[in-house]
Amino acid sequence: MREAGKRTRGRGTTARPGRPRQAEVARLAGVSQTTVSLVLGKKTGGAAISEETRQKVVGAAESLGYVPDPAARRLAAARNNLLGVFSFTATFPTDVQHSYYPFLVGVEQEAAAQGYDLVLFTGSSPGGTGGGTHALHRARLADGCLILGRHAPTAELCRLVAEGFPVVHLGRRDEPEGPAWVGADYVSASRGVVERLVALGHRRIVLVREDDEAPASTDREQGVREGLEEAGLPVGPEAVFRSADPARELTSDRVREWVADGVTAFVAEETDTSAAWRALNAALAEAGLNCPGDVSLALLGSPPPDAADGPTPAGFDIPRAQLGAAAVRLLAALVAGEQASEPLVACTFRPGDTLAPPRRTSPQPPDPLPGPRVPGRGRNRNTRTEQGEPTQ
């Protein structure tokens, strides 16, 4: 069933039914196939090749237009330089908004850099034809596999992991026996935002967050708390406003009250809906407070795409491409049998247009901070927030 019917391998003849093999090159150069492999593979691995022979081989290969067969190459090398990418929604959904595209930018780049090609496993969304329940098992075709999104069947996934197959999940996971993962360092990033505010002179800062328990939310709150603590500011319940329905509960009255009470800066968490952020902005507008004149604002994440107009909120961006790249690096390390290291990727500080020193207090940079600094709680060396320069 090879090529155009029949069995083509009529060896012995000079016939060249397909593309040339190393054997043909060898014959033409008057050497052995091994020599050809050695010369073209560049690896002198123990053996030495005379310049003369090398030239003969290279010449023969060129004149025949020899190109190695990737399948054979990979088979012989016992690895195929393929990384699987599994998303349990379409990898390229019609709705670009919810796609993994930004991650894939980094995934592709890093994979290329590491010498891997990518296998996109299709049809893993509901109703996929092949595989059925065991869709994930196709991943074994690759040397390792990347999981995007939280929709992978956990049982299957853990099984792959248990069997020693290298798997990296893009996004934090909490299972003890689950796959390796990489995620954004929300804690450090959030702390960094608070540090900025403090450096500008703010002493009363309120975090507005929604009412869920996702790690993404919890981490941000923790970061804010660490930032406050580090500056010796109070971390009591008054520092966090938590609401299941910010649009209703975060009123202009509430905001006025805060401001009257000495609050000079607000920090809102970012979520799918950006409910907290929207509510905060609405309430401020209604209260007649403007930003950054009256109060400073920061958003712990990227602004929603529909809010492209208006000032850019200060805060941080999730470096999606870098996350993708980090995931690939980690996966490549696992494939190579090395140990995984830091799974957190630093976010990028976004200066924005919503920060200013507080109104009434004269900006006393970092000196007269009330309360003691907490020394041991310094930022984590490896994952510290990459803060852009203020002038940037």
Next chain:
Amino acid sequence: MREAGKRTRGRGTTARPGRPRQAEVARLAGVSQTTVSLVLGKKTGGAAISEETRQKVVGAAESLGYVPDPAARRLAAARNNLLGVFSFTATFPTDVQHSYYPFLVGVEQEAAAQGYDLVLFTGSSPGGTGGGTHALHRARLADGCLILGRHAPTAELCRLVAEGFPVVHLGRRDEPEGPAWVGADYVSASRGVVERLVALGHRRIVLVREDDEAPASTDREQGVREGLEEAGLPVGPEAVFRSADPARELTSDRVREWVADGVTAFVAEETDTSAAWRALNAALAEAGLNCPGDVSLALLGSPPPDAADGPTPAGFDIPRAQLGAAAVRLLAALVAGEQASEPLVACTFRPGDTLAPPRRTSPQPPDPLPGPRVPGRGRNRNTRTEQGEPTQ
């Protein structure tokens, strides 16, 4: 140099260093490797397998999570249900504007439907590490390969084709010995736009185009000409305004002149820069003509993304996702050894807000057309423009 030092293949032990092979499955099922291959390959090729044995094998394979090695499959002259995707720019560039994303939407869907997974060959952009000049030959790992964009090295490409490797290029190509391709049917789509205008009562229509010889341009002009001809309207040089620098040469005076002369509709070609379209709009605005009140306008393509405001121009959209899907279908057919069929994909008519019956002539729908209709030149059955309903 295999795995973590030493030779790992300490066969005989129960050790399972990598993913399971057919041999392991065979051992577990108590049959030979051949039987496993036979059962899992579904090909009863001469041999018959009892249902009992089949069950044992399938069970063993499943419990081990066996997945065939794609490289080995390819080497053994079989299929591996992998389609390669090659883009000679980054497949996921940072600049989303110029990406192949819309095509990939369709590629992914159709690949899933046909039971193929996709291999993204990375690093084919300039400076790619692996492969070097012969980067394209990595494609041989897959059953066939899709080429996006015009940057593939033609020589390599033609070589693959000559060797009988299934290749489909997304976008029209004109080499005689080049790869198969799929493209948008600009001719039919452009003709369809003219037909609309004619149906609305327009009798003097001018095409504004830039001065290049790309097939995309030529095809559109041809479509317009066919549309005019079909309606029995003159197809002389006065029907086409061609300019290397529309911004300068397409003046408001020129436009006024046309209108005074009885022209009631303009059609502009779409290009990277949309120069023709922009110039036309500018000239009309300067001439104080409004659309669709005074004249009707159509754009032979999708509006530039920076012109999101303003009325939606009538015209057609290139169905990128469908093109991707069509490319995959064609490729799958080639892989299966079938013959290729129609490479053209119909564009979608976009009604827009820029069409209206001509001002002074009473709208005489399709009846009193001057001149004879040209019968044989009817639209191409298979590729006719999928025109949206006007009410849509």
Next chain:
DNA sequence: GCGCATCACTAATGCGCATTAGCCGAGAGA
């Protein structure tokens, strides 16, 4: 002038799979 270490190269092997040629036992035909 005999061991011994290069040097320059080759024969042999196996990667994981598909395929081909058989092998063995049981029933059918003679």
Next chain:
DNA sequence: TCTCTCGGCTAATGCGCATTAGTGATGCGC
């Protein structure tokens, strides 16, 4: 009873390459 299929399976082979043992020559020291 002896061959003759034929069903059900397996041993053997090869895909094109990389890798590992060699194998002759040659040079070198003593």
